[in-house]
Structure formats: C-alpha cells, structure tokens
Amino acid sequence: MAQRQSSQTIGVCNLCEAMCGLLLTVEDGRVTSARGNPDDPLSRGHICPKGVAIGDIHADPDRLRRPVRRDRATGAWNEIGWDEALDLVAERLAAVTDTHGRAALGIYLGNPNVHSLGSMTHGTALVKALHTPNTFSATSVDQLPHQLMAHLMFGHQLMLPVPDIDRTSYFLVFGANPMASNGSLMTVPDFPGRLRELKARGGRMVVLDPRRTETAKVASEHHFLRPGSDAWVLLAMVRQLFVDGAAAAPSYARGVAAVEEAVAPFTPELAEQHSGIPAAEVVRMVRELAAADGGVAYGRIGVSTHEFGSICQWAINLLNLLTGNLDREGGAMLTSPAIDIVGTGLIGRGGHGRRTSRVRGLPETSSELPVAALREEIETPGEGQIRAMLTLSGNPVLSTPDGARLDTALAGLEFMAAVDIYINETTRHADVILPPTTALERDHYDLVFHALAVRNTSRFTPAIFPKDRDARHDWQIYRDLALRTTARRSKKLSLADRAKLWARMSISPTRLVQVLLARGESGVTISRLRKHPEGIDLGPLRAGQLPGRLQTPDKVVDLAPALAVDDLTRLAAVVPPPSDELLLIGRRHQRDCNSWMHNSERLTKGRPRHQLLMNPADLAARGLADGALVTVTSRVGTVKVDVLATDDVMPGVVSLPHGYGHGRDGVRLGVADQVPGVSINDLTDPERLDVSGNAALSGVPVTVE
Ligand SMILES: Nc1nc2c(c(=O)[nH]1)N[C@H]1C(S)=C(S)[C@@H](COP(=O)(O)OP(=O)(O)OC[C@H]3O[C@@H](n4cnc5c(=O)[nH]c(N)nc54)[C@H](O)[C@@H]3O)O[C@H]1N2
Numbered sequence: 001m002a003q004r005q006s007s008q009t010i011g012v013c014n015l016c017e018a019m020c021g022l023l024l025t026v027e028d029g030r031v032t033s034a035r036g037n038p039d040d041p042l043s044r045g046h047i048c049p050k051g052v053a054i055g056d057i058h059a060d061p062d063r064l065r066r067p068v069r070r071d072r073a074t075g076a077w078n079e080i081g082w083d084e085a086l087d088l089v090a091e092r093l094a095a096v097t098d099t100h101g102r103a104a105l106g107i108y109l110g111n112p113n114v115h116s117l118g119s120m121t122h123g124t125a126l127v128k129a130l131h132t133p134n135t136f137s138a139t140s141v142d143q144l145p146h147q148l149m150a151h152l153m154f155g156h157q158l159m160l161p162v163p164d165i166d167r168t169s170y171f172l173v174f175g176a177n178p179m180a181s182n183g184s185l186m187t188v189p190d191f192p193g194r195l196r197e198l199k200a201r202g203g204r205m206v207v208l209d210p211r212r213t214e215t216a217k218v219a220s221e222h223h224f225l226r227p228g229s230d231a232w233v234l235l236a237m238v239r240q241l242f243v244d245g246a247a248a249a250p251s252y253a254r255g256v257a258a259v260e261e262a263v264a265p266f267t268p269e270l271a272e273q274h275s276g277i278p279a280a281e282v283v284r285m286v287r288e289l290a291a292a293d294g295g296v297a298y299g300r301i302g303v304s305t306h307e308f309g310s311i312c313q314w315a316i317n318l319l320n321l322l323t324g325n326l327d328r329e330g331g332a333m334l335t336s337p338a339i340d341i342v343g344t345g346l347i348g349r350g351g352h353g354r355r356t357s358r359v360r361g362l363p364e365t366s367s368e369l370p371v372a373a374l375r376e377e378i379e380t381p382g383e384g385q386i387r388a389m390l391t392l393s394g395n396p397v398l399s400t401p402d403g404a405r406l407d408t409a410l411a412g413l414e415f416m417a418a419v420d421i422y423i424n425e426t427t428r429h430a431d432v433i434l435p436p437t438t439a440l441e442r443d444h445y446d447l448v449f450h451a452l453a454v455r456n457t458s459r460f461t462p463a464i465f466p467k468d469r470d471a472r473h474d475w476q477i478y479r480d481l482a483l484r485t486t487a488r489r490s491k492k493l494s495l496a497d498r499a500k501l502w503a504r505m506s507i508s509p510t511r512l513v514q515v516l517l518a519r520g521e522s523g524v525t526i527s528r529l530r531k532h533p534e535g536i537d538l539g540p541l542r543a544g545q546l547p548g549r550l551q552t553p554d555k556v557v558d559l560a561p562a563l564a565v566d567d568l569t570r571l572a573a574v575v576p577p578p579s580d581e582l583l584l585i586g587r588r589h590q591r592d593c594n595s596w597m598h599n600s601e602r603l604t605k606g607r608p609r610h611q612l613l614m615n616p617a618d619l620a621a622r623g624l625a626d627g628a629l630v631t632v633t634s635r636v637g638t639v640k641v642d643v644l645a646t647d648d649v650m651p652g653v654v655s656l657p658h659g660y661g662h663g664r665d666g667v668r669l670g671v672a673d674q675v676p677g678v679s680i681n682d683l684t685d686p687e688r689l690d691v692s693g694n695a696a697l698s699g700v701p702v703t704v705e
Pocket residue numbers: 109110111112116138141142301392393394395396398399400419420421422424436437438439474586587593594595596658659680681684697
C-alpha cells in the first residue's frame with residue numbers, strides 16, 4: 001500500500017468577514033479536515049460549516065484551472081493558453097475603447113475581491129489603469145450608505161466604527177443576522193460565544209428585524225418592524241435624546257442644533273405608525289442605550305439596502321455620538337490595525353456626486369456608479385454606451401436588482417471578459433474567462449477585515465498549496481491585463497507613467513504587506529508573523545482615538561451632512577403602505593455563501609432552504625396551502641417558488657434567500673444545477689434606490705398567488 005503523506009498546517013478562511021484561523025490536515029495535495037484554530041487570538045477556535053468545506057473549492061472538478069474561450073457560434077468552451085487569453089482580452093478591450101471612447105468599457109467588481117490580498121493590492125490599480133467612468137461593484141448592493149456617511153461625517157469612507165462587542169452592555173441591532181452571517185462591518189468570529197459572554201456579564205442584545213432570525217432567537221429582546229421603516233424609528237430615537245436632555249455632542253463635532261431641528265418632526269408616534277413598534281418601546285430602548293455603561297447601536301445590510309439607507313446609517317452614527325458611545329469602551333470604536341488602510345491613504349477617502357451616470361443621471365460615490373444602473377448603460381444606445389464588460393469575481397446576474405434583464409443585456413455585448421473561477425450565471429456571457437488560483441494557493445493578509453475587527457490582531461498566512469506552474473494568481477492576471485491593455489491602446493501612456501504602472505503592478509502582494517507593516521506603528525513585522533502563523537494579539541480596541549484620527553480637513557465631525565438632512569424631505573413624504581401589501585425581504589443561511597458554493601455537496605445537502613417564507617395568516621388570507629408552488633410578482637418580474645408557512649416572518653412580510661436561481665441555460669455548475677430555488681433579484685427593482693445610489697433590495701412590494 002502506498003504511504004499517504006499527511007500534515008497539519010495553519011490556514012485561514014476567507015469566505016466571510018470573520019476571517020477565522022483554521023487547522024488544516026492535508027493529505028496528497030488535498031484538505032482532508034479543517035478545524036478552528038484555538039490559538040488564533042481573534043477567532044479562538046471558531047469555525048462554521050463553510051470553513052469546514054473550504055477544501056471543496058480547491059478540489060472542485062467544476063472549477064476552472066485554465067483560461068477558457070467561448071465559441072460564439074456554438075457556445076462551446078475551449079481551454080486556451082494564458083498568453084493567448086490575456087492578449088485576446090487586452091486586444092479587444094483596447095479596440096473597443098479606441099473606437100468608442102473610454103466609457104465603452106464597463107467594469108464590475110464582486111465581493112470576493114475584498115477577501116483576496118492580491119485583489120486588494122492590485123485590483124484598484126487595474127481599474128485605475130483601464131480608466132473608465134463606468135465602474136460598478138457589489139458595494140452598491142451592500143454597504144454604500146455606511147461608506148458615504150463615514151466619508152461625510154468622519155472624512156473617510158472606511159472609518160467605520162465597530163461595536164466593541166466584548167465589552168458592551170447594550171447591543172442594539174438593526175437589520176443584521178450575525179448568527180448566520182458571522183458579522184459584517186464588524187469582524188466577529190465566534191459571535192455565538194461572544195454573545196454568551198455578553199449576556200453572562202449582564203449585558204443585553206436587542207434586535208429589530210422583520211424576521212425572527214437566528215440572531216433574534218438568541219436576543220434578550222426582539223421586535224418585528226415593517227421592512228423599510230427603520231429610518232422613522234432611528235430618527236425618533238435621536239429626537240428622544242434631545243427631548244430627554246440626554247444628547248451630548250463631543251467637543252469635536254459641529255451641527256448639533258441642525259440635527260435637533262431636523263429630527264424634531266420624527267416623533268415616536270410616527271415611528272409606531274410606520275414600523276408597528278409601539279412608541280413607548282422606541283422611547284424605552286433609546287433610554288436604555290443612553291443609560292448603558294458602554295452601549296452601541298449597530299445596523300447592517302437590512303438597513304443599508306433600503307430606500308433610506310443613508311438616513312439610517314447617519315442616525316445610527318448619531319445615536320452612538322450623542323450618547324457618548326463613540327470611541328468609548330463598550331461602544332462603537334475605531335480599530336488600530338497593524339496596517340492602517342485609512343490613515344495611510346491606501347484606500348481613498350471617498351467622494352460623492354462629482355459626476356453622474358449617463359442615462360439616469362445617478363451620482364457616483366467613491367468613483368463608482370450604482371450597479372442598479374448597469375443594465376441601462378449597456379442597453380441604451382448613444383455616446384458613452386458600454387459595449388464591453390470586464391467582471392472581476394462577481395455574479396451580478398444573481399446579485400443585483402432585475403438580474404434577469406441584466407442577463408439579457410450582457411448577452412448583447414460586443415465583448416466580455418471575466419476573472420472568475422467558475423462559469424456561472426454571469427460569466428457564461430464572457431468570451432474569455434481567466435481563472436486565478438484559489439485561497440489555499442495564495443498568501444493571505446487581511447487588509448480590510450483587520451481594520452473592522454472587534455479586537456486588534458495581525459496575522460499572515462502563507463499559501464497551503466504551491467501554485468501549479470501553469471496557474472496565475474489574481475494579482476498577476478490584474479498586472480498583465482493592466483500592462484497589456486494600456487500597451488495596445490492607441491493613446492499611449494507616457495514613458496514615465498508606463499514605468500510607474502509597471503513598478504506598481506510588479507511588486508507582489510506579500511512584499512507590499514511587508515512594506516506596509518514596516519511603515520506602521522504596531523511593531524509587527526512579517527518575520528514575526530511568519531513565526532506566529534496563528535496571529536499576534538494587539539489587544540482590545542482602544543478608546544481615545546478621536547479627534548486625532550479623524551480624516552476631515554478640520555478634524556471635526558459633521559453631525560448634519562446636507563445630503564442626509566435634505567433627504568428627510570423625501571422620507572417625510574412617504575405614507576405607510578396599505579396593510580394588505582406584502583413586502584419582500586432577503587435572507588442568509590449559515591451554509592450559503594452569496595451566489596456561489598452551491599456546488600459543495602456538504603453545504604447543500606439536507607433540508608431545502610430556498611422557499612418563500614410567509615406568515616400563516618397571509619397564506620390563509622389568500623387561500624394558499626403551506627408547501628404550495630406560488631407565483632410571486634413585483635413591478636419588475638415574476639418567479640414561481642415553493643412557499644413555507646412560518647410565524648418567524650411578521651404578517652405582511654415574505655422572505656427569499658439571495659444567491660439562488662441556478663440552472664439557467666448554458667451554465668455548468670455541477671450539483672448547483674440541482675439546487676432548487678429562484679433568484680430574489682428577478683423581483684428586486686433597480687428604480688428603488690437610496691440617495692447614495694445603493695439598491696433598495698429590501699421591502700419590495702410583491703403579490704403572491
Ligand atoms: N436581494 C439581495 N441581493 C443581494 C444581497 C442581498 O442581501 N439581497 N446581498 C448583496 C451583497 S451583501 C453582496 S456582497 C453581493 C455579492 O454579489 P457578487 O459579488 O456579485 O456575487 P458573489 O455571489 O459573491 O459571487 C462571487 C463570484 O466570485 C467567484 N469567486 C469566488 N472566489 C473567487 C476568487 O478567489 N477569485 C475570483 N476571481 N473569483 C472568485 C465565484 O465564482 C462567484 O461567482 O450580493 C448582493 N445581492
């Protein structure tokens with residue numbers, strides 16, 4: 001019998017923001033077991049089912065390992081060599097922009113970019129080099145309101161205060177389900193354990209959510225509220241602080257009188273009318289927050305993918321600021337990462353409204369346009385029309401509003417290229433797909449999520465598997481695309497700019513991490529990190545960072561940004577929806593990973609979880625039976641899906657998971673093709689937007705028959 005080679009090694013999971021440390025057993029070039037690493041100072045041994053399945057991606061026979069080219073006549077995919085593939089893409093992108101102008105190229109960046117070191121270090125540089133006004137990303141179906149408010153109030157789009165969950169005594173949660181999502185804009189591995197500790201110290205977690213989620217079920221208190229109504233509740237809470245004389249702005253803030261005036265009309269009674277939460281409860285909750293010895297308000301995607309997402313994030317910042325809980329232990333705190341992506345300017349401060357989209361005139365934010373406008377920019381003829389697309393690890397056909405129509409639009413492009421590891425619902429339209437190595441084959445340092453973590457730690461994880469000789473890392477693909485495309489354009493870069501681009505793109509991500517660590521003040525070096533692959537603990541979050549760390553020019557927080565205050569007029573004009581209307585919301589499951597990983601058998605087996613959740617009273621009112629196949633219709637589209645009766649959703653609310661709806665024609669996704677379910681984004685509406693341009697995916701009016 002042949003000797004099996006087995007070894008234990010420290011790895012990291014990059015599938016969600018929790019960035020858990022792992023202990024991997026590797027046999028014959030495969031991961032045979034994955035456990036949480038108990039020595040990891042941040043994740044403390046935590047792992048979830050996705051982390052257990054991380055080896056499935058590496059071993060997946062469906063995954064692309066070589067570039068493929070689609071024959072437009074037959075639809076057949078054929079493997080081609082790297083040089084041929086890269087030259088072809090560069091040639092076509094250069095030709096399209098030479099003929100039609102820079103705007104003829106559209107770029108979409110998906111979520112896994114922020115989970116890859118190489119994408120973080122080289123992705124922005126590629127996008128800059130390609131120099132198109134038509135850049136889109138998953139940000140505008142996710143956290144754009146957070147970033148815009150951070151930019152306007154604190155001076156930097158990523159200066160996002162994080163709940164100090166390990167010390168808080170009152171955790172007020174709007175529209176987040178960390179028991180399933182493992183936390184977002186709050187890197188919090190082992191949320192269940194940390195919550196147990198919170199409660200053991202006598203602390204409380206209060207959750208406001210239209211669904212009794214996994215998080216709501218373990219909360220001290222849960223309140224149903226009508227989807228989309230959080231702005232009224234949050235503003236009533238801010239108002240109450242003034243009524244009670246409890247609003248105290250820090251010395252480094254201005255605009256407190258403007259806030260008091262702006263929120264005055266938003267009474268708890270109005271909040272009750274819109275949300276269904278009794279006025280007295282709204283008042284009680286904010287008084288508890290204000291009285292807590294370290295309390296924090298936190299809102300995530302349920303209040304971000306909203307028609308008033310920016311007002312919600314503004315009001316959440318105000319609650320923390322005015323109760324004295326910003327920059328305080330147990331409150332909303334700033335991290336002190338070993339690599340400070342904010343302070344070093346590695347990521348820009350952001351911006352808003354410096355130009356607008358061609359067709360609908362929607363403002364850019366941080367140089368990106370709302371992805372809800374992508375379809376019309378491809379389909380509307382005229383100067384500036386997108387004729388070629390480049391997608392970088394994303395699946396907008398399933399993840400952005402009115403995905404079905406985007407699907408059709410992509411089919412009409414002159415050319416499309418994708419950097420992705422799968423032929424999926426989106427990349428099936430590409431002429432060429434360039435597949436990078438996957439997480440276990442590349443070095444990892446988390447530039448983004450250390451900056452958003454509930455504890456200061458630092459960790460570098462070398463690649464587990466060597467890269468195949470004929471494989472490329474994402475940063476190498478980005479480098480080659482940038483250099484080859486700019487070289488083929490008729491308008492050449494100056495010699496100096498070409499040298500600069502070459503130098504920028506040729507430094508490896510790992511080398512860059514080494515340089516950035518040396519520039520920081522933590523004392524952490526790459527050699528120390530290599531000696532401690534479990535990670536180095538830099539201690540709990542530190543208070544007293546403000547106003548020093550503010551990125552506003554005058555080191556002052558603007559409590560009343562005009563964009564938010566002006567949007568109150570739009571909010572005040574909204575009337576509560578008719579009571580027989582159904583509002584559609586999304587959901588996440590612990591074993592789902594946005595729109596992918598549905599071809600991991602161990603993650604998809606078991607009870608189906610694709611159904612439309614509906615309150616029994618709403619089913620009865622329509623004469624529908626539990627388990628029936630129902631038709632769900634919105635302004636935008638119609639889907640047919642199984643219904644599941646549950647009083648976990650409040651009456652008037654239905655819920656579908658996002659990232660489902662595989663098995664469209666021409667897609668080869670292995671077992672994912674057999675996963676039942678439809679895409680919620682065939683129902684969501686690209687016309688429903690927040691002022692930031694973020695899509696209002698939540699609270700879509702639908703009928704069910
Ligand atoms: N209705 C509704 N829609 C939503 C949401 C919702 O809650 N409700 N959530 C939104 C949110 S928060 C997000 S972040 C977006 C996500 O939206 P997207 O980012 O557009 O989609 P993902 O499903 O994350 O798809 C990522 C793709 O990247 C590929 N991939 C995975 N790993 C790698 C890698 O290492 N390299 C490369 N090159 N490719 C890789 C996979 O093949 C996968 O197809 O969806 C949004 N859409």
